[in-house]
Structure formats: C-alpha cells, structure tokens
Amino acid sequence: xxxxxxxFGGQGxxxxxxxxxxxxxxxxxxxxxxxxxxxxxRGGTANCNVKxxxxxIASPFVNKIDILVVMNMPxxxxxxxxxxxxxxxxxxxxLIDQYDFRKDIQVYEVAATGIADELNNPKGANIVMLGxxxxxxxxxxxxxxWKGIEDFFLEKGKNNPKNELVFRKGLAETRKKQG
Numbered sequence: 001x002x003x004x005x006x007x008f009g010g011q012g013x014x015x016x017x018x019x020x021x022x023x024x025x026x027x028x029x030x031x032x033x034x035x036x037x038x039x040x041x042r043g044g045t046a047n048c049n050v051k052x053x054x055x056x057i058a059s060p061f062v063n064k065i066d067i068l069v070v071m072n073m074p075x076x077x078x079x080x081x082x083x084x085x086x087x088x089x090x091x092x093x094x095l096i097d098q099y100d101f102r103k104d105i106q107v108y109e110v111a112a113t114g115i116a117d118e119l120n121n122p123k124g125a126n127i128v129m130l131g132x133x134x135x136x137x138x139x140x141x142x143x144x145x146w147k148g149i150e151d152f153f154l155e156k157g158k159n160n161p162k163n164e165l166v167f168r169k170g171l172a173e174t175r176k177k178q179g
Contacts, residue, residue: 001139002062004079005126006047007071007092009037012126016069017048019130023140023148024052032060045074052139067138069129071095071112090132092125108132108174115169121162131170135178142171 005017014035021033029052037046049062065083070076071092076099083089085104094113101107112128121127127149134145146167153159 001052001066002064003050003052003067003069003139004047004062004065004082005050005069006045006075006079009044009046011046011071012123013046013069013071014048016126016130017050019149019152020133020139020145021050021052022152023144024050026148026151027140027144029053030055030057032057034060045078047075047079067133067136069133071125071129073099088136088138090129090136092129094125106136108136109177110170110174112170115173116166119162119165119169121160121166124160124163124166127163128166128170131167131172132174134167135171135174 005013007013018033021031024031032051034049037044049060051057051060051062065079066087068079068083068089070079070089072095076091076096083105088106090108092112093109094111110128110132112125115128116122116124130145130149133139134142149163149167
C-alpha cells in the first residue's frame with residue numbers, strides 16, 4: 001500500500017504517517033517512511049511517503065498513490081494526479097470545502113480541523129484524519145488503528161485522552177457519510 005500524508009507544517013501530517021508506519025511494523029508488515037518538508041516547518045508544506053507491504057519494498061518513494069491523506073488545498077492540487085484509479089483520497093473538509101474530484105477515485109471528506117477544535121484538541125486534526133482512514137477500511141481496521149495511535153504516544157510518554165475522542169469522531173462522521 002502506497003500512502004502520502006500531506007498538508008501544512010504543524011498539522012501533524014508527518015506524525016500521522018509515522019503512526020501508520022509504526023502500526024504497520026507492529027502488525028508484522030514491511031514499512032518505509034520518508035518525510036519531506038520545507039525549511040519553515042510550521043506553515044510551510046510537509047508530506048511523507050509511507051509504504052506498507054507484506055513483501056520487500058524496493059524503493060521508499062511513492063510515485064503511484066493508493067491512499068492520499070490531505071489536510072489542505074495546495075497539497076491536494078499537488079498530489080491528486082498521482083492517485084491511482086480506484087485509489088482513495090481523505091480530505092480535511094474544513095480547509096478543502098469545494099473541489100472537483102476525479103470520478104475514478106473514492107473520496108472521504110471529514111471536517112478534521114473543525115472536529116479537533118470542537119473537541120478542544122486543536123492539534124488533533126491529524127488523529128481525526130486517521131479515524132477517517134480507519135473508517136475507509138483501506139488499511140487497518142479501527143481497533144488496530146486506535147491501538148497504533150495509543151501505543152505511539154504512550155511510547156513517547158504522552159497520553160492525551162482527547163485523542164481517542166477525536167479519533168472516534170472522525171471514524172463516526174466518515175461512517176455516517178458512507179451511509
């Protein structure tokens with residue numbers, strides 16, 4: 001599975017990608033994670049390439065994207081053309097409200113920044129997006145994804161109970177839109 005997480009620096013896209021990469025390792029997959037960001041981390045663009053596979057990974061760089069998790073419009077414009085037909089785009093609807101998406105991809109829109117703000121966890125928009133990713137069913141199921149998030153932060157000595165709230169809200173909102 002080839003993924004790109006993209007947005008502005010400070011939105012947690014590198015962390016979200018790292019969480020999914022680490023979760024992949026935890027479930028026995030081969031994984032690569034390559035970050036890319038401008039010289040000004042906060043406010044500049046940031047993205048990371050994540051590959052998760054049962055087999056060997058020849059190159060860590062993603063050219064054909066299976067899943068694009070995108071937090072802002074400039075990143076969507078930059079990466080959408082590289083999403084494979086039948087691929088998935090998960091967008092932060094708070095910052096990407098109007099866009100004419102390709103018809104050959106699945107799109108999941110979740111108001112990640114709005115949900116994170118509403119639940120008093122303004123740095124949690126990336127975790128909302130991981131909830132939407134889990135709801136898509138394209139990578140890990142919700143419980144494996146949540147365990148990956150929880151373990152990632154616990155290993156860093158951090159425990160923010162609001163992370164589970166924003167994750168569950170992103171999951172629920174995306175499922176609700178699926179019908």
